[in-house]
Amino acid sequence: MKTLQISKFKAHCLGLLKEVHDTGESIAITLRGETLAIVTPPGVDDPQRKETVSETLQRLRPLLQAEDVDLEIPPRHSIRSSSREIFPDDD
Secondary structure: OEEEEHHHHHHOHHHHHHHHHHHOOOEEEEEOOEEEEEEOOOOOOOOOOOOOHHHHHHHHHHHHOOOOOOOOOOOHHHHHHHHHHHOOOOO
16 A cells, blocks of 8 residues: 655545556655555445445345246237227227
8 A cells, every 4th residue: 555645645635545546556745755645446335325226126135036926928819909909099
């Protein structure tokens, strides 16, 4: 982990944050030799990180595989025919 004085961090903040993101290496920010903060790249626990489709399916797998849930999806042609009955054509 890289250590940096607060004054140098202030002077190059944006570049250093991009570096942390790109390299994945954390930086310890110090004041008079004492660590004030540690800047780390975003990880899996980052609340603003978007979940991938694969991760979403993995998280929902127990719900999708529940035995007591019986999901029947009607064929497309039955959906279309029922919509015609509700909204008849004005001929």
